[in-house]
Amino acid sequence: MKLLTAAQTREADAFTIKEEDIESVDLMERVAKAFAGWFENKFQPTQPVYIFCGPGNNGGDGLAIARLLHQRQYKVQVYIIGDVSKASHDFKVNLEQLPKEIVQHPIQAEADIPVLPDGACVVDALFGTGLNRPVTGLYGKVIEQLNKSNNCITSVDMPSGLYTDSQTPEEGAIVQADFIVSFEFPKLAFLLPQHEQYIGQWHVVPINLSQKFISHVETTLHCTTQQDVKHLLKPRKRFSHKGLYGHALLLCGGYGKMGAAMLAAHACLRSGVGLLTIQAPPVGYSVLQTAVPEAMTLVDKNRKHLSELPQGIEKYDVIGTGPGLGTEKVTQTAIGQLLATSTQPLVIDADAINIIASSDRLKSQIPKHSVIFTPHPKEFERLVGKAQNDYDRLERMKEFCHKHACYITLKGNNTAIGTPDGNIYFNTTGNSGMATGGTGDVLTGIITAFVAQNYSLEEACRLGVYVHGLAGDLALNTVGEISMIASDVIDHLPKALLSLQQP
Numbered sequence: 001m002k003l004l005t006a007a008q009t010r011e012a013d014a015f016t017i018k019e020e021d022i023e024s025v026d027l028m029e030r031v032a033k034a035f036a037g038w039f040e041n042k043f044q045p046t047q048p049v050y051i052f053c054g055p056g057n058n059g060g061d062g063l064a065i066a067r068l069l070h071q072r073q074y075k076v077q078v079y080i081i082g083d084v085s086k087a088s089h090d091f092k093v094n095l096e097q098l099p100k101e102i103v104q105h106p107i108q109a110e111a112d113i114p115v116l117p118d119g120a121c122v123v124d125a126l127f128g129t130g131l132n133r134p135v136t137g138l139y140g141k142v143i144e145q146l147n148k149s150n151n152c153i154t155s156v157d158m159p160s161g162l163y164t165d166s167q168t169p170e171e172g173a174i175v176q177a178d179f180i181v182s183f184e185f186p187k188l189a190f191l192l193p194q195h196e197q198y199i200g201q202w203h204v205v206p207i208n209l210s211q212k213f214i215s216h217v218e219t220t221l222h223c224t225t226q227q228d229v230k231h232l233l234k235p236r237k238r239f240s241h242k243g244l245y246g247h248a249l250l251l252c253g254g255y256g257k258m259g260a261a262m263l264a265a266h267a268c269l270r271s272g273v274g275l276l277t278i279q280a281p282p283v284g285y286s287v288l289q290t291a292v293p294e295a296m297t298l299v300d301k302n303r304k305h306l307s308e309l310p311q312g313i314e315k316y317d318v319i320g321t322g323p324g325l326g327t328e329k330v331t332q333t334a335i336g337q338l339l340a341t342s343t344q345p346l347v348i349d350a351d352a353i354n355i356i357a358s359s360d361r362l363k364s365q366i367p368k369h370s371v372i373f374t375p376h377p378k379e380f381e382r383l384v385g386k387a388q389n390d391y392d393r394l395e396r397m398k399e400f401c402h403k404h405a406c407y408i409t410l411k412g413n414n415t416a417i418g419t420p421d422g423n424i425y426f427n428t429t430g431n432s433g434m435a436t437g438g439t440g441d442v443l444t445g446i447i448t449a450f451v452a453q454n455y456s457l458e459e460a461c462r463l464g465v466y467v468h469g470l471a472g473d474l475a476l477n478t479v480g481e482i483s484m485i486a487s488d489v490i491d492h493l494p495k496a497l498l499s500l501q502q503p
Contacts, residue, residue, distance in 0.1 A: 155180045339366060345370045
């Protein structure tokens, strides 16, 4: 699914209007119908509805929504902020169509802002995607009052005050929406951690924008959905053998951290790799042989830490490294040797990232077009640099991926995947229960397995991150978000993969 900028969304609207030979107010009616349909499935007509409208087209949406909800027996009141004489054309059209039974309240001063009753449903239709200045003055006071009301707020397309695809100035007021109903596409702002307090549950509803425009418009921003990844998953041939699905090597584990190696190994095996070899310090040999009998185990010459690469390393199809590794001097040397000599794809996580991040020399040795980094935010900051905000972080990721011709999966809610060609893919699976130690090690194993099976690095990232989050979502239904541990994610990988194989 493409993510469009605010400007591209306006272009899509205009293209649709011209293509279908309709008026802009007709498209606004579609928006209102789509919103009202969602609202009717969420809230009962017994709950009073207070709709706050600005003078632009977002306010026009709110007026059309008020009319449709009134027709569906909701008790609706409308509050209009701003100078109606300067309102948009479509706002005025919908204001004229508003039934007389709907009470209208102008808000022209702070004293006009209502005190809302408990249990009211608030619809925020003040400002939409076209906002380009901070919300202050009377509008800001209205937003502050709505946020203090403790009522459920549903925003039309965007929480008012929040910019769609750029950094919002600090001085403006922003609606803290419980729900957001977005039209045709989600917005970039929905997917960034810095907006958590403003972004509740967001839902996308179709309004039949031009598919011709959507298919041809160029964007570097995408959301990965189930439909996107189902076609990536390769069916297995009937006459298969383990040699067809790759031989992966995991360089993982250290004294006191062998659990990380076990998690990565189990996840790799559950994700379809044909053969798996683990090289670990001797201190973990008996543990791995017992806990992961399906994998072959090699021992390092150093008793507690990884210090060398195995002989015959060229026979492996992919190498995953980092989980439980530590940052000992001998391990740093081994990671340097890996970067300098490897000819196969590398999946680099955890302490392997920290080692590379600490050395400009090692950064310069990152092999082109063959590395996937899987950092959490702090590891990302060490590798790429400290960002001013989430928008800056995305730009830094794009620059790093382009410079080093590598891939980055920046872990978190809506994990962002950066590619060498400048594309960013946001994931749509996963939950807060996965915020627990070891889930990153699981992701390393999953992505390593997909690379071994001859998926491209981009495919392995997108599919691996989606399956990882989907397994977490399935685990949520079993153990809940508080009790979830990394092993629960592994336990639900088979069901996650099976669900993607269903027609």
